[in-house]
Amino acid sequence: MRDLERELRELSSAIMVPPTPDLAGAAHIRLGATRPAASWPRRPVVLALVVAIVLVAGLAVSPARTAILRFFGIGAVQIEFVDRLPAVEPSVPLALGNKIDPSKAPFPILRSDLLGDPDAVYARGEVVTLLYGSPDRLRLLVTEIGHSVLAPELAKKIVAATTNTRFVDIPGSTGPGIWIEGAPHIVVLADAPPRLVGNTLLWVQEGRTLRIEGAAELDDALRIAKSMR
Amino acid sequence: MGRPLEETELVARARHGDAAAFEELVRMHQGIAFRTAYLVTGSAEDAEEAVTSGFLKAYRAIGRFRRGKPFRPWLLAIVMNEARNRRRSSARREHLALRAAEERRPGDAAPSPEAAILEDERRRALLDAVGRLPEEQRLAVVCRFFLDLREAETADVLGVRKGTVKSRLSRGLERIRKELPDDA
Numbered sequence: 001m002r003d004l005e006r007e008l009r010e011l012s013s014a015i016m017v018p019p020t021p022d023l024a025g026a027a028h029i030r031l032g033a034t035r036p037a038a039s040w041p042r043r044p045v046v047l048a049l050v051v052a053i054v055l056v057a058g059l060a061v062s063p064a065r066t067a068i069l070r071f072f073g074i075g076a077v078q079i080e081f082v083d084r085l086p087a088v089e090p091s092v093p094l095a096l097g098n099k100i101d102p103s104k105a106p107f108p109i110l111r112s113d114l115l116g117d118p119d120a121v122y123a124r125g126e127v128v129t130l131l132y133g134s135p136d137r138l139r140l141l142v143t144e145i146g147h148s149v150l151a152p153e154l155a156k157k158i159v160a161a162t163t164n165t166r167f168v169d170i171p172g173s174t175g176p177g178i179w180i181e182g183a184p185h186i187v188v189l190a191d192a193p194p195r196l197v198g199n200t201l202l203w204v205q206e207g208r209t210l211r212i213e214g215a216a217e218l219d220d221a222l223r224i225a226k227s228m229r
Numbered sequence: 230m231g232r233p234l235e236e237t238e239l240v241a242r243a244r245h246g247d248a249a250a251f252e253e254l255v256r257m258h259q260g261i262a263f264r265t266a267y268l269v270t271g272s273a274e275d276a277e278e279a280v281t282s283g284f285l286k287a288y289r290a291i292g293r294f295r296r297g298k299p300f301r302p303w304l305l306a307i308v309m310n311e312a313r314n315r316r317r318s319s320a321r322r323e324h325l326a327l328r329a330a331e332e333r334r335p336g337d338a339a340p341s342p343e344a345a346i347l348e349d350e351r352r353r354a355l356l357d358a359v360g361r362l363p364e365e366q367r368l369a370v371v372c373r374f375f376l377d378l379r380e381a382e383t384a385d386v387l388g389v390r391k392g393t394v395k396s397r398l399s400r401g402l403e404r405i406r407k408e409l410p411d412d413a
Contacts (some may be wrong), residue, residue: 003322008374018264018273075246175247204246
């Protein structure tokens with residue numbers, strides 16, 4: 001009588017399986033090998049080695065498949081590097097949720113001594129936004145995302161591979177922050193239409209994902225980040 | 230340069246939002262994750278999607294990963310689930326293919342052409358029989374024999390008890406034996 005279990009194990013090695021696509025990517029491995037534990041490189045990172053096709057599930061971005069060159073997460077934000085940005089309405093109004101009294105935020109929000117009180121505070125679930133300026137004449141947005149909800153689609157950034165992106169050290173941050181500048185990228189928050197945005201700094205601090213949008217230079221964004229407490 | 234980080238340390242770091250640590254975990258497990266997804270979907274494209282999506286979900290859910298538990302089956306369970314969903318939603322029904330006999334054992338003496346044909350026919354029939362098994366039994370066979378997972382790992386990946394794995398395997402093997410007599 002044949003040993004069926006042995007036959008099945010032998011069959012396993014005969015099954016043709018395509019080569020594993022490099023999902024981690026050589027760039028990731030190089031970064032992992034060269035990053036000191038306490039300090040992250042302050043240089044642009046080339047982020048375009050992996051071609052993985054995924055569906056942009058559950059979010060109001062183009063339903064067509066998007067070629068994702070690389071992905072990773074900073075706190076509650078998923079960052080995807082794509083070959084080209086999906087089509088987005090050029091001027092989507094800010095959809096920040098309901099205007100709230102800061103003391104009624106779903107978690108204690110961090111504030112910046114440097115910026116002072118925001119002109120308005122909005123909340124959409126666990127996403128709290130401090131607005132400086134007005135929705136029509138926006139100066140700066142500071143978004144704080146609570147970590148009690150970590151749905152994959154809570155927040156997403158879609159970045160073209162050509163966008164300048166670098167890891168940065170931020171005191172008090174858990175892990176590195178990331179600075180995205182140059183070409184516009186797209187931010188997608190749950191239940192809000194995707195929106196083209198400019199320079200953004202992202203990091204994780206005290207159990208929140210923090211995001212500054214609108215700072216002209218990295219140094220400005222870093223000064224604000226350091227003042228958040 | 231420091232020593233490579235242990236998996237448990239990488240997991241601990243990833244739980245605190247360290248994306249680089251999670252990338253390292255991706256690198257460590259992407260091979261078996263892709264093989265798992267491919268054996269379930271039979272399509273390289275679907276498998277790649279399932280693995281990518283599975284890794285994203287794992288990254289998001291890593292805060293819920295129970296410390297001290299083995300990471301690989303937890304991750305493969307997520308990937309397996311993604312792959313099953315894609316197989317169900319896909320209109321295509323891809324079939325796994327076998328390597329040519331000469332590819333399989335380059336160092337061995339070549340079997341006679343007749344023996345090679347018989348061997349290939351038997352393997353093709355065996356693979357088809359696995360493909361016809363009910364999903365629960367097929368996935369148990371895939372985990373135990375095609376991925377070479379231990380019984381406990383198989384149970385974790387499939388989200389069932391070890392006893393359930395045993396019974397699914399037993400029923401699956403019995404069904405294959407009935408379909409494929411020894412001389413088939």
